[in-house]
Amino acid sequence: DVKVTQSSRYLVKRTGEKVFLECVQDMDHENMFWYRQDPGLGLRLIYFSYDVKMKEKGDIPEGYSVSREKKERFSLILESASTNQTSMYLCASSTDRGTEAFFGQGTRLTVV
Amino acid sequence: AQRVTQPEKLLSVFKGAPVELKCNYSYSGSPELFWYVQYSRQRLQLLLRHISRESIKGFTADLNKGETSFHLKKPFAQEEDSAMYYCALQTGANNLFFGTGTRLTVIP
Numbered sequence: 196d197v198k199v200t201q202s203s204r205y206l207v208k209r210t211g212e213k214v215f216l217e218c219v220q221d222m223d224h225e226n227m228f229w230y231r232q233d234p235g236l237g238l239r240l241i242y243f244s245y246d247v248k249m250k251e252k253g254d255i256p257e258g259y260s261v262s263r264e265k266k267e268r269f270s271l272i273l274e275s276a277s278t279n280q281t282s283m284y285l286c287a288s289s290t291d292r293g294t295e296a297f298f299g300q301g302t303r304l305t306v307v
Numbered sequence: 308a309q310r311v312t313q314p315e316k317l318l319s320v321f322k323g324a325p326v327e328l329k330c331n332y333s334y335s336g337s338p339e340l341f342w343y344v345q346y347s348r349q350r351l352q353l354l355l356r357h358i359s360r361e362s363i364k365g366f367t368a369d370l371n372k373g374e375t376s377f378h379l380k381k382p383f384a385q386e387e388d389s390a391m392y393y394c395a396l397q398t399g400a401n402n403l404f405f406g407t408g409t410r411l412t413v414i415p
Binding site for chain 1: 313316339341343350351352353356358393395397399400401402403404405406407408
């Protein structure tokens with residue numbers, strides 16, 4: 196019973212390309228998150244959305260943007276991909292304060 | 308600003324030995340604290356949260372507001388506990404921040 200789905204498991208893009216990472220959740224959650232996961236650095240928050248069209252910057256928003264036009268979908272956009280954006284990207288969703296966040300399977304992005 | 312610190316990147320213990328994974332936080336408001344776990348080739352998933360004060364898979368964690376800590380403990384480690392563990396803090400605005408993680412290896 197998959198609840199949070201990321202569109203790709205693996206992605207290879209060229210430097211300078213515009214990259215879209217898609218995330219869909221089927222739990223009617225208000226909150227959605229994008230993280231990048233790097234060895235030794237843990238999960239770093241890129242962007243957070245608490246409602247449709249609403250977003251907040253996380254710790255490392257530079258070089259990224261997001262879109263949330265529908266409640267169930269949260270997209271991460273790399274405007275011009277660079278090699279230092281090679282990473283594992285995780286999407287998550289949650290509802291009320293104190294409740295569990297559900298994660299997607301991750302997208303491993305390689306920028307060459 | 309909020310911050311979650313996990314001082315140990317790697318931790319190895321023998322099977323049957325006690326385990327303690329450390330987590331300290333800084334946040335000006337009243338936080339919600341969580342422990343998440345990622346087993347090999349699996350998604351990140353919730354292990355436990357301080358609000359429920361429960362024991363999951365033999366693990367417990369107590370929120371110590373005086374020391375701003377939320378250490379994860381288990382009295383007797385099992386091989387299946389080997390995984391990556393992340394401490395997480397949720398702010399009043401429902402944002403969710405993670406630490407750098409601790410990789411636990413339980414040696415048979």
